[in-house]
Amino acid sequence: MAETTYVRTEMLPPKPPPPTQTGVIGWLRENLFDGWKNTLLTLVALYVIYALLSAALPWFLHAVWNAESLNECREIIKASWGPEADGACFAVIRDRWHQMLYGFYPQDLYWRPNLAFVLMLVALSPVLFPNLPRKMLVFSLIYPFLGYWLLWGGTVWAPVSWALGFILGYFAFILVNDRGGTILAAIAAVVVPVLWWLFGAGPFADLVQSLIPISLADVESRQFGGFMLSVTIGITGIVGSLPLGIILALGRQSNLLMVKSLSVGFIEFIRGVPLITLLFVASTLLNIFMPPGTNFDIILRVVIMVTLFSAAYVAEVVRGGLAALPKGQYEAAAALGLDYWKSMRLVILPQALKIAIPGIVSTFIGLFKDTTLVSIIGLMDPIGLTNAIRANAEWQGIIWELYGFVALVFWIFCFSMSRYSMYLESRLETGHR
Amino acid sequence: MREWGRSGRPVAGTNVMQLRSATCFLTIRRACKLDPCRAPLHAAPPEGDPSTNHHPTGAVPIPAQSERKEVNMKKTIILGAIAAAGLSATVASAGTLDDVKARGYLQCGVTTGLVGFAAPDANGEWHGFDADFCRAVAAAIFGDPNKVKFTPTTGKTRFTALASGEVDMLARNTTWTFTRDVDLKFTFAGVNYYDGQGFMVRKDLGVSSAKELNGATVCIQTGTTTELNLADYFRSNGMEYEPVPIETNAEARQQFLAGACDVYTTDRSGLAATRATFENPDDYVILPETISKEPLGPLSRHGDEQWSDLIRWTLNALISAEELGITSANIDELRKGTNNPEINRILGTEGNLGAMLGLDKDWAYNAIKAVGNYGELFDKYLKPIGLDRGLNAQWKNGGLIYSPPFR
Numbered sequence: 001m002a003e004t005t006y007v008r009t010e011m012l013p014p015k016p017p018p019p020t021q022t023g024v025i026g027w028l029r030e031n032l033f034d035g036w037k038n039t040l041l042t043l044v045a046l047y048v049i050y051a052l053l054s055a056a057l058p059w060f061l062h063a064v065w066n067a068e069s070l071n072e073c074r075e076i077i078k079a080s081w082g083p084e085a086d087g088a089c090f091a092v093i094r095d096r097w098h099q100m101l102y103g104f105y106p107q108d109l110y111w112r113p114n115l116a117f118v119l120m121l122v123a124l125s126p127v128l129f130p131n132l133p134r135k136m137l138v139f140s141l142i143y144p145f146l147g148y149w150l151l152w153g154g155t156v157w158a159p160v161s162w163a164l165g166f167i168l169g170y171f172a173f174i175l176v177n178d179r180g181g182t183i184l185a186a187i188a189a190v191v192v193p194v195l196w197w198l199f200g201a202g203p204f205a206d207l208v209q210s211l212i213p214i215s216l217a218d219v220e221s222r223q224f225g226g227f228m229l230s231v232t233i234g235i236t237g238i239v240g241s242l243p244l245g246i247i248l249a250l251g252r253q254s255n256l257l258m259v260k261s262l263s264v265g266f267i268e269f270i271r272g273v274p275l276i277t278l279l280f281v282a283s284t285l286l287n288i289f290m291p292p293g294t295n296f297d298i299i300l301r302v303v304i305m306v307t308l309f310s311a312a313y314v315a316e317v318v319r320g321g322l323a324a325l326p327k328g329q330y331e332a333a334a335a336l337g338l339d340y341w342k343s344m345r346l347v348i349l350p351q352a353l354k355i356a357i358p359g360i361v362s363t364f365i366g367l368f369k370d371t372t373l374v375s376i377i378g379l380m381d382p383i384g385l386t387n388a389i390r391a392n393a394e395w396q397g398i399i400w401e402l403y404g405f406v407a408l409v410f411w412i413f414c415f416s417m418s419r420y421s422m423y424l425e426s427r428l429e430t431g432h433r
Numbered sequence: 434m435r436e437w438g439r440s441g442r443p444v445a446g447t448n449v450m451q452l453r454s455a456t457c458f459l460t461i462r463r464a465c466k467l468d469p470c471r472a473p474l475h476a477a478p479p480e481g482d483p484s485t486n487h488h489p490t491g492a493v494p495i496p497a498q499s500e501r502k503e504v505n506m507k508k509t510i511i512l513g514a515i516a517a518a519g520l521s522a523t524v525a526s527a528g529t530l531d532d533v534k535a536r537g538y539l540q541c542g543v544t545t546g547l548v549g550f551a552a553p554d555a556n557g558e559w560h561g562f563d564a565d566f567c568r569a570v571a572a573a574i575f576g577d578p579n580k581v582k583f584t585p586t587t588g589k590t591r592f593t594a595l596a597s598g599e600v601d602m603l604a605r606n607t608t609w610t611f612t613r614d615v616d617l618k619f620t621f622a623g624v625n626y627y628d629g630q631g632f633m634v635r636k637d638l639g640v641s642s643a644k645e646l647n648g649a650t651v652c653i654q655t656g657t658t659t660e661l662n663l664a665d666y667f668r669s670n671g672m673e674y675e676p677v678p679i680e681t682n683a684e685a686r687q688q689f690l691a692g693a694c695d696v697y698t699t700d701r702s703g704l705a706a707t708r709a710t711f712e713n714p715d716d717y718v719i720l721p722e723t724i725s726k727e728p729l730g731p732l733s734r735h736g737d738e739q740w741s742d743l744i745r746w747t748l749n750a751l752i753s754a755e756e757l758g759i760t761s762a763n764i765d766e767l768r769k770g771t772n773n774p775e776i777n778r779i780l781g782t783e784g785n786l787g788a789m790l791g792l793d794k795d796w797a798y799n800a801i802k803a804v805g806n807y808g809e810l811f812d813k814y815l816k817p818i819g820l821d822r823g824l825n826a827q828w829k830n831g832g833l834i835y836s837p838p839f840r
Contacts (some may be wrong), residue, residue: 074712095555208683222584223557283590286598377593378545378587388553388585390683391546393818397710399683 062087065094069394092395093405099389100405103225103380109153109217113228116150119143120235128420144239151224151232153216157208161201165193221299226379227409232370233303240307241367242360245314246353250344252319261314268414271310276373278305283377302374310367321356322348354428361421365414382406473699529601529733529740530574530791538580541567542600545585548706549818550606559583563604566625566748569800570602573747573792578803592617595734602744604731606702608658618735622745625730625807626815627824627833629723630662631701633708636718638695641721647672652685652694654678659699662725682707688840700727705819714819743790750779750797752836754806756827761805768798778839786839807834 016022020029032042062081067073073089081087093100102110123143126136145159172192177185209215224232253265270278282301290296325348333343353360375384386402389395438769475727520711533539543551543564553563568578586594586605594600596617606628607613632643640646642659643666653660655678667674677694679685689697697704708714731748733741754760757776759767768780781794790796804810811825826832 018802070710099555099557104553107556220582222582280589284593284597287593289598290597375545376587376589378585378590380545380585382587384545387681387683388546391544391548391552392554393548393552393706393709396548396706397683397686399687 025048030237050402059086059088063090064088065090067091068095070396070398071394089398089399090401092389092398092401095395096385097390097405100226100382100385100402100409102228103385104223105219105222105225105228106217109219111214112150112153116147117231119150120147123147128424143345149216151219152221153218155205155209155213155215157205157212157214158201160208161205162197164204165196165201168196169193218401221297224299226382229299229374229379229381230368230371231413233299233306233371233374236303237306237310237367237371238364240303241310241314241363244311246299246318246349247359248311248315249318249322252315253322267312267315270309275306275309275370276376278309279373279377281305295350298379302377302379306361306367307372309370313363313366317359317363318352320359321352321354324355325351354425357428359427361417365417368413368417369410454828464748486704499697529737530743533574533601537575538599539567539571539574539602540584541570541581542584542586542591542594542603542605543567544605545587547606547703549814549820551700555696558592560814562626562810563606563731565814566604566751566812567602567805569751569804570744570747572799572803573743573750573796576793576795576799578799591741595619595732598734599741602731602733606729607732609728609730609732613732619732620735620741621730621732622741623730623748624728625748626702626728628700628702628729629824630659630698630725630727631703631704631723632720633689633697633717634695634720636716640720641689643720643724644670644672646674646696648674649695650677650693652677652679652688652697654682654685654699655680663698666724687708702815702820709817709819739791740760746786746790747797747800749836749839750800751804751807751810752827752834753779753839754797754801755808755834756829756836757808759801760809761802764798764802777840 017026020026033039042081062077062085064073064076064087067076067089068091070089070092073087073091077085077087077089096109098107102113105113120143122136123140126132126134141195142163145163149156149159168268169189170194173185173189176188248263248267251259252267254260254263277303282305283298286296329347329351330343333347336343336347338346372381375381375387378384382386383406386406389402390398543559543561543576546552547563548559550561551559551564553559564583567581567583567781571581572578574580574719584594584600586600586603590608591603591605592613595603596619603619604625606626608628609624613619614621624689632646634640634646646667650664651674653663653676663674663676664797674696677688679688682699686699688694690711697707699707701719704719708717708719711717731744733744752763754777757779759774759776759779764780765777768782771777772784774783778786779797781787781796781798785794787794787796805813808827811822822830822832824833826834828835
């Protein structure tokens with residue numbers, strides 16, 4: 001037999017792929033000019049990009065940052081770029097950025113909202129990132145009172161005495177629970193703090209304030225504005241609506257007729273009414289219902305309405321998560337001998353909430369953006385402020401720059417929220433699907 | 434004075450209020466613009482009641498602590514919310530002036546922003562024709578034009594803000610109409626600006642009269658009286674037009690400049706203010722026709738004549754000051770005494786007009802000194818945005834601005 005005539009003694013070196021398959025050209029061929037349809041689409045897309053850039057780029061390049069009025073901006077642009085040139089007048093942002101961020105908050109007190117914002121991030125972080133020490137949660141519990149005190153000022157003992165109400169409620173629950181059972185304890189946990197807030201908290205705060213005066217300068221709600229107002233309403237609404245929404249979702253699945261019908265009624269009523277209607281109720285109807293001279297803080301009214309509104313939507317999203325769990329999970333929890341609350345806390349909710357994360361975060365992003373609706377009831381949120389700024393003779397007629405700035409800041413907030421939700425999903429992904 | 438106990442139960446003698454509130458809830462649909470429900474309360478001022486009348490917040494203070502009002506305020510706001518104790522409120526007493534004095538500042542409703550009339554500057558201070566009128570009232574009451582807090586109101590919230598007592602007065606380019614006066618139960622103190630609807634066109638259209646606008650496309654704000662006025666005007670002149678509905682002045686400006694409509698119509702003050710900010714204002718003209726009457730003025734609630742008199746005569750003082758040649762510059766000199774008895778009466782060197790209003794004799798001096806007379810206000814805020822006096826000249830110069838005599 002002939003030996004292996006054609007066997008080579010050495011390997012051929014690998015040849016480079018043809019130039020049309022590699023590098024820039026290959027990538028272009030594969031992704032952009034792959035057949036006549038894609039080629040056509042690519043050309044159209046290129047034209048659109050070119051058209052957008054050729055309109056927008058000069059506008060940005062000719063931007064003026066230093067001017068006192070829109071007319072001055074125009075003169076500067078004409079002087080530097082010729083009579084036909086068009087350009088952005090970002091001088092308005094430079095002139096009013098603090099107003100867009102803080103509204104009418106006193107300028108020498110800006111450190112208070114700044115500090116409140118930073119502390120808010122600190123308070124949120126143990127909730128958002130579970131690898132941080134659990135002891136930080138204590139700060140998260142303190143923060144609502146601290147944040148209120150920083151933003152609105154006044155005596156520190158007022159928020160302290162409200163917080164005391166919660167502590168009293170907790171002890172009332174423990175004490176009654178030992179003697180009279182859970183239902184009585186739950187009632188006591190509600191009644192005792194309410195009594196305290198109505199009768200005890202005020203005199204207590206006054207008393208302590210007169211003994212140990214610690215207070216910050218008062219800032220009224222009407223001085224709130226800009227993104228500070230949006231964040232205040234948005235974050236309070238988000239923090240308030242999540243627990244409320246979970247409770248409503250559980251209530252909707254309850255076997256107790258009253259609890260179930262109340263939850264369903266609330267959710268369906270709120271979802272059937274537009275937010276702007278609720279805001280009008282907050283700003284005008286409540287004024288008419290309440291006796292004249294009643295001063296029920298407008299921001300508080302709005303926050304309550306926004307929270308209730310968003311809670312109804314969160315409840316439905318959470319219900320979706322609960323419905324997605326197989327029945328076996330509920331039965332398994334029961335078979336382990338867990339009572340209702342334990343089975344919910346340890347077995348059901350951790351799984352249901354994980355499924356519901358994208359929906360919950362969408363609701364929150366929607367809530368945050370909906371805060372701009374308060375401009376319709378006369379609060380000076382960023383959108384309301386753009387109008388107020390344009391009402392100054394020097395900035396009248398300026399549109400794109402202001403709305404662009406508002407859009408950019410909102411985008412930063414909402415994009416961070418959406419990124420966080422993706423992080424959370426990937427971290428909680430346990431491969432059950 | 435009716436007060437609600439902390440428990441939410443009315444203190445003795447408040448049954449009337451309770452019943453009235455209940456009626457309010459039931460008949461809220463129409464009849465309850467507040468005042469009808471409250472009128473009896475206002476009509477029956479408290480007699481010999483404790484000194485806690487003017488508690489603005491709904492706090493029910495222990496009388497000895499009433500000086501800690503400020504501290505109490507914050508708390509009750511929150512607590513009121515938590516426990517829905519908003520109902521445990523102090524009912525506003527009969528005298529708005531007494532309330533304002535006790536509170537220490539005037540609450541004035543202004544627009545959320547209208548060029549020339551009210552707008553916040555970079556420091557958050559409100560300035561403008563209307564805003565300074567609020568300052569004049571504050572100066573008349575307190576001698577200090579800065580004792581005023583501005584509440585921005587939208588076209589939708591302004592009347593409830595006033596009716597519910599959230600603000601003491603509105604100075605917010607509000608047109609005086611029959612229904613607002615009679616049905617909504619507000620008292621207009623007078624007219625501080627006579628406005629009217631006009632038309633603006635591009636100059637190169639060659640139009641010199643609104644009568645030549647047959648077939649034009651018109652940018653018009655929807656849901657306003659201007660829309661109805663426009664329809665009436667074109668119909669009565671037998672002309673056709675094509676409306677381009679827009680929502681805000683800013684949008685109208687863009688549309689008009691982009692050529693989406695031939696004509697932009699709104700109040701003449703708005704037209705002039707918008708035109709002043711165009712890149713080439715001279716390319717546009719405002720046509721001479723005025724097709725509606727829009728008398729704008731400050732207003733207050735029905736039922737407190739002392740308070741509405743105060744606003745009315747503060748406005749009249751500013752107007753008379755211009756007529757008599759009193760300016761913020763020469764007022765100190767005139768106050769030393771003049772041969773004109775009316776000037777002396779206004780400035781408080783003769784007679785006691787201030788005391789009749791429940792103010793001190795310097796009230797008008799303080800108001801004029803703080804913001805200037807009517808003409809000075811006009812020159813400061815409205816002239817720069819391209820408005821001329823026109824109808825708003827003094828009656829001696831052929832305008833409508835006319836003050837009853839101070840005597």
